[in-house]
Amino acid sequence: MRTEYVVGNIRIPFASQVRRRWLVKLVYTSLALLLFAQFTDFLRPIVSGCLILVVGLMIIFTWLAGDMRARGDEREMHRRDHAHYVAYYAPTYGLIAALFAGYFRNPNPIMPLLPLALRGCLMQLPSILLWATGILYFTLPQAILLWTEPDMEQEAA
Amino acid sequence: MNESLQKSPGESGLYNRIAVLRAERGISRQQLAEAMEVNYQTIGFLERGDYGPSLKLAFAIAAYFGLPIEAVFSTEPLKPLSEQVYGAGQPAAKEKP
Numbered sequence: 001m002r003t004e005y006v007v008g009n010i011r012i013p014f015a016s017q018v019r020r021r022w023l024v025k026l027v028y029t030s031l032a033l034l035l036f037a038q039f040t041d042f043l044r045p046i047v048s049g050c051l052i053l054v055v056g057l058m059i060i061f062t063w064l065a066g067d068m069r070a071r072g073d074e075r076e077m078h079r080r081d082h083a084h085y086v087a088y089y090a091p092t093y094g095l096i097a098a099l100f101a102g103y104f105r106n107p108n109p110i111m112p113l114l115p116l117a118l119r120g121c122l123m124q125l126p127s128i129l130l131w132a133t134g135i136l137y138f139t140l141p142q143a144i145l146l147w148t149e150p151d152m153e154q155e156a157a
Numbered sequence: 158m159n160e161s162l163q164k165s166p167g168e169s170g171l172y173n174r175i176a177v178l179r180a181e182r183g184i185s186r187q188q189l190a191e192a193m194e195v196n197y198q199t200i201g202f203l204e205r206g207d208y209g210p211s212l213k214l215a216f217a218i219a220a221y222f223g224l225p226i227e228a229v230f231s232t233e234p235l236k237p238l239s240e241q242v243y244g245a246g247q248p249a250a251k252e253k254p
Contacts, residue, residue, distance in 0.1 A: 003198075072196070073194065073195035073196050073199050074195065074199075074210070074211050074213075074214060075195065075196070075198075075199045075202060075208050076196060076199075078208075150202075150207060152198055152201075153197075153198060153201050
């Protein structure tokens with residue numbers, strides 16, 4: 001795992017766990033906003049802005065976590081294995097939730113009883129859940145790694 | 158030297174003398190990390206007891222310092238090396254006439 005993000009001459013330190021946790025929170029909050037915006041028409045204009053933010057944050061996010069498949073030293077391998085192990089179940093729950101939400105896409109007795117706006121949301125729910133699951137599948141191990149690594153040292157003692 | 162000894166075993170449950178030995182021999186974390194082929198951060202985590210090394214790494218570190226493994230790692234709190242080698246470190250009792 002890297003301890004700073006470097007762009008040209010700019011170095012943003014991420015050795016502190018608190019700072020890394022803020023990044024993770026920011027990434028998932030912006031992703032959640034992005035997905036939530038799909039439900040509502042008035043939020044759609046912010047999607048493109050949010051998308052740029054998400055892409056930018058994801059670049060920093062993946063850079064810091066490093067290549068999760070690259071061979072590291074034994075501690076790094078152990079931490080990555082642990083992160084993958086912890087993240088393993090999340091996509092499964094997402095898929096199950098998407099399958100259940102898929103019920104509302106087919107003709108069912110509940111839908112006619114609901115307000116029109118809610119019906120629209122429920123129709124979109126399975127695809128949004130699938131998107132969220134896909135995002136979690138690719139990002140959760142890195143997020144866990146960034147979240148759980150303790151404060152690191154910036155340079156060799 | 159006593160100040161450099163690990164006060165608590167950390168997450169690993171192991172006490173070690175890596176920091177003391179490194180300071181004693183003037184070896185930087187980077188140098189030790191390069192010799193052990195690990196990240197220098199890993200040496201920091203080892204020293205603080207936040208990471209328990211594999212047997213292979215523990216033996217490699219002990220061999221690097223030319224010491225038996227039990228002189229570097231222990232499940233019990235470690236005494237200063239001088240005390241362990243030369244005794245309790247108390248002044249010799251005077252013989253009564």
